Amino acid sequence: MENKLSVIKIGGDIIENETELSKFLTLFSNIDGPKILVHGGGKKANQVLQKMGIEPKMVNGRRITDIASLDVAIMVYGGLTNKKIVAELQSINCNAIGMSGADANAIIAHKRPIKEIDYGFAGDVDSVSNKTLSSILELGLTPIFCALTHNQKGQLLNTNADTIASELAIGMSADFETTLYYCFELNGVLKNFDDKNSVIKNIDSDAYKTLITEGVIADGMLPKMHNCFHALKKGVKEVRIGNLALFDNSNTNYTTLVL
Incomplete structure (x- = not known):
């Protein structure tokens, strides 16, 4: 099996747009070599919560996951969104397998400790079972991960999809x-x-610090960039950020991050 792996996280705006999602999945299916896809589904989860008469709770862009929100996340992320993606990939000859962190014990996490904010059933990743996932990839299967992990004690946990992608990589x-x-x-x-x-187009560690100081990297981009440089420091070769054109070999208009 090829020794290069692509780990790709798609954002909510793509998931919510059926046309854009179909375009992405076609591009994804055509990527050479082993690959893993990670998706969220927060906007759809918010819609379902509101239909149930529950107002979603967010602090600094992160969801407060009470038990009702967790149940909806499991239904939307692990069910509705994940299985639709898997089914569409099967229709374009990508042999996908839908997964959460609990499946095959792939991603173990712990419930985030309460400090200034109680995030509820939010999970912080402890480990990734690389050997198990390598075996799945060797079978010619493509894992499609939703934003759920588990604690090995029967508890599923809502975990930021950017973080899951980083930890998988x-x-x-x-x-x-x-x-x-x-x-x-x-x-x-x-x-x-x-x-x-x-x-x-290019950001290294020094440029990253400067861009934060200048306020260019701020708000919702801060945790995403933190995940990027955390991944680079832990052995990931390269991180790329952009739109669907990321997967067009003739395109160079995206951001590349290196140490």
Whole structure:
């Protein structure tokens, strides 16, 4: 089996747009070599919660996962969204297998400790079973991970999909030369958010610190970039951030992150 692995996380705006999702899944199915897909589904989960008369709770862009929110996350992430993606990939000759962290004991996590904020049933990743996932990849299967982990004590946990992608890429770096992709609606990391073409093409550790100081990297991009550089420091070869054009070999208008 090829020793290069692609770990790709798709953002919610792509998941919510059926046309964009279909375009992405076609591009994904055509990626050479072993690959793993990670998805969330927070917008759909919010819609379901609101239909149930429950207002979603967010703090600093992160979900407060009470028991009702966890049940909805399991239904939406692990059921509705995951299985639709798997079924569509099967229709375009990508032999996908839907997974959560509990399946095959793939991702073990613990419930986030209560500090200033009680995030409820939110999970922080402890380990990734790279040997099990390598065996699945060797069978020619493509894992499709939803944003759920488990604690090995019967408890499922809601876990940030960006974090799951980062931790999977780190864990699999023991067996593969791994590239991590964050695919969302923007062309990449932008110098000026109002100018969608102001893509910063290359960011290393020094540039990362400078961009934070200048306020260019802020708000929701901060945790994403933290995951990126955490992955690079832990053995991931490269991280790329951009839109669907990430998977167009003729495109160079995206952001590449290296140490």
